[in-house]
Amino acid sequence: MIDDLDARILNILQDDATIPLNDLADKVASSRSAVWRRIQKLTDDGVIKRHTIILDPEKAGLGVMVIAQVKMQAHSRDSLPHFIDKVKSFPEVIECHTLMGDVDFFLKIRVKDVQAYEDFFWNSLSQIEGVREINSSIALTAWKNTTKIAVKPTK
Template identity: 35%
Template sequence: MARIDDTDRKILKALQEDASRSLDEIAKVVGSSKTPVWNRIRKMREAGIIGAQTVQLDAEKLGFEACFFVLIRTSEHDATWQKAFLKALKERPEVQEAHRLAGDIDYILKVRVSNARAYDTFYQALISEVKVHNVTALLSMEEIKSTTALAL
């Protein structure tokens, strides 16, 4: 675990709220000057604490109205299958998240598409590339909370 102090936490919290803020704004929030804040941000980037900065898009306004959580069970666990499965997931822009799980379900995917027909197209393509034992798709009826922020 990386060692960070209270000032680093304040900087990270400010960046999580709005990474487009200027250094002057962040320094003001943190109670410091611009140069020390910039140096801390640079060091946290170099340490891998801060990754790529992106923008959050409104999926529904862009036509991606359906969010499916896809539960996958497989009877295949060898390296060749796993490599093919991971390749298939990485090549599919519909997959926003993919997690390997402990328990009865092997993987869970978060898939964002325009509608059920688009999900079926995704599903058919996926199962044509890799063998899966069982797939359950759950349609999210309402997104109640979504954040990338960590509780610092």
């Protein structure tokens, strides 16, 4: 269960995980020790998965985002886990989701340029056993791009 204080802590930490504990405690109107205990519990409970940084993909040399929708030939016991294992090994793939409906997988892929995607497409993605069809789209402008989840109390 996430109460109001936990929600306020989580929403602030998602904006800046490096905020000093004293500043965080002031912002949520609680004591430093209470906030520290809450963060530890949220981490122990798996609500906080990890602390990380977010890079600017263009400045990191990965300015092209490709959305790929993948259809598999069959849904055998081995083909889907094999595809997932292969995709996890590709650093270009930053997200992979299994879907219900006409498409089996949704991938977000970051590459340097269109040529890099073409190389990745022909030499890696399309070479995975069991892949029937890949539909790719190049993202033009990101109007919203966030990792932040709007946390609300669950109590």
